[in-house]
Amino acid sequence: MFDLIQHAIPVFIVCLALEAASFYFLPDDDELGYDVRDARTSVAMGLGNVAVNLGWKLVVVAVYAAAYLVSPWQLPADHPLTWVALFFADDLAYYAYHRTHHTIRILWASHVVHHSSEFYNLSTALRQPWTPFSSLPYWLPLAFLGFSPWMILLQQSISLLYQFFIHTERIGRLWKPIELVMNTPSHHRVHHGSNTQYLDKNYGGILIVWDRLFGTFEAEGERVRYGLTKNVNTFNPARVATHEFAAIGRDVWRASTWRDRWGHVVRGPGWQPTTTTRHDVSA
Template identity: 35%
Template sequence: MNIFGASPIDLNTLTNLSTEAPEIIVWAAPFMFLFVLIEWFVSRKQHPEMYNKVETIASIFVGIGNVFIAFLLKFGLFFIVVAVYNLLPWRMFLNWWMVIPCYVLLDFCSYWSHRISHHQRFWWATHVVHHSGENYNLTVSFRLSWVQHIKIIFFLPVALSGFHPLVFFVANQVAVLFQFWVHTEYIKKLPPFFEYIFATPSNHRVHHGSQEKYINKNFGATFIIWDRIFGTYEPEDEKVIYGLTHKLEKKGNPFYINFHEFIDIWKDMRDAKGFKKKWFFLFGDPSDIYHEKLKSFNHLEQNNSVKDESVTPNHFHLIKENGN
């Protein structure tokens, strides 16, 4: 079976090729909403606090916005992947079994993209949406940033590996779909083998925890093995407290949920003195920024510079310690 040596893709046929890409997420959408309804119905009697009306509606609108933006960007993203594919001398033929190695490499890149998104504030702003829910249920999987597609740069190693564009897009859709079922409290710990290899609901609940021991842990999207290898694994051994360490002011507004962190970044950079400080507020570690702003607040307070008693560290746009 030939693997390498495929011909470049004719860009004139790109529209036809993009329509051939299976719409796995679209096909799965009715089933996803069915499971959401089942979880919501069951939780009404067992755990009524699991679903908050305002948060649930916000999650749905955030998800709809993300799907709409993804639809608008689909052709452009596909063009980029095909253009990179055509430049490579090691282009692979379209063999569907190649989805497996492509998926593994994609998940490895996803781990690092996810980890960086917690340690650099700009990228955190493209991810904070997903951690903004204070109730953990299947609708949390809909909370995906409307600007998250700029993180495609983290997946260039996958595109540069020579996988056929259709293989790349199928693997990506399956990876996104996999992350739906882990956002629930109804699935407890699975057998040890699965917990050791995969990002199960138990492992992913830890990732959404706001406790200090859970912050910046379990970044794996499908395989938790990356966290075990690189030292970011934490088991679920106490009840998880979800959400950010600061409360969102408008948790029902999908626009605020998506862009509040970018607004805070702009304010911090505007007020910062010097390029180095501005760069720090743009790309610094959220933990370092938190402590820097807390120190500034305490300094102002000690010098009686804070005139309004209603002003607290949160009004200095403090973001979550260590990120989420």
């Protein structure tokens, strides 16, 4: 099966090199640029994600295909309106996926990888989890609705490709109508911020309209502080990939009741049995 993301890897490499060169020749005191160790970790996380998905995509295709076959209708791939509907359905599914992966700790344990860098550049986009398994249920309804599995996977790849290019400080605010509708570098910088007012904001994939509709939008204001409110302080890819799962395990082990153990798994990041707090990691 054609994998757009794998074929885009050379494009990613060229863009990373160009952005890094731009920081070298045109430095900006207000922008963090690149750190070699950080970028190397991000690339390693991306390559690990690709390797895991080589096998996992087979499971995804099989499940989507089963749902598609039992769907009461199959939407025609040669009709433009099918692709328009898929675009919006995929983007809404991504919003739901993204929001719950910030608000349910066991899901956050996978997604936290993407927020673990204290830098914000194109290499940050490559910092992907090695445990992508929780994403399947969010797009499964699209197969039941009659979208072909290959169409769903292609649209997912298009969304990820778009999101790669918004992980940059080199682009400021865009034309207001674009900022109103689209997810932009400015909006996504907010999403990667650990500043209090930026937590739990701007979950959109390609569009920012879902955040505006559901009350999770925040415009970029004060300088964004990237990373987590409690940073992992490591460049070890294995630790980056697993640190929150390990923290959940420790909290569950130490909990005194089954209710508290369950809370550490399904409540928000940073939840404690005796008090409900803001989560201790960036949204």
